[in-house]
Amino acid sequence: MNEILTGYKNRLIQKRYSTSSIQKIFKRALFKSGINKKATVHTLRHSFATHLLESGTDLRYIQEILGHKSSKTTEIYTHITRTAFRKIKSPIDKMEILDEL
Secondary structure, eight states: OEEEEEEETTEEEEEEEOHHHHHHHHHHHHHHHTOOSOOOHHHHHHHHHHHHHHTTOOHHHHHHHHTOSSHHHHHHHSOOOHHHHHTOOOGGGGOSHHHHO
């Protein structure tokens, strides 16, 4: 069973849904939104992990959030995106030596 926490007037209500129920709800939401790309509930999990990684969340925290026992699983699970790749700066770029020449 999957547990979903929802907030209502500052209270958390715990509901349980079967995996198939969650998948049906997600498919219905895709259809209603007009999204034509193939997507699954797992796609949301993957996207969530990727966004956390891109926003600077440490991989060890993502591992804990996703419930992975091995960091290797999390490393495979979170792919490198172009956005994150462009943010990488070489330590040489930070040196002022080149500015002085």
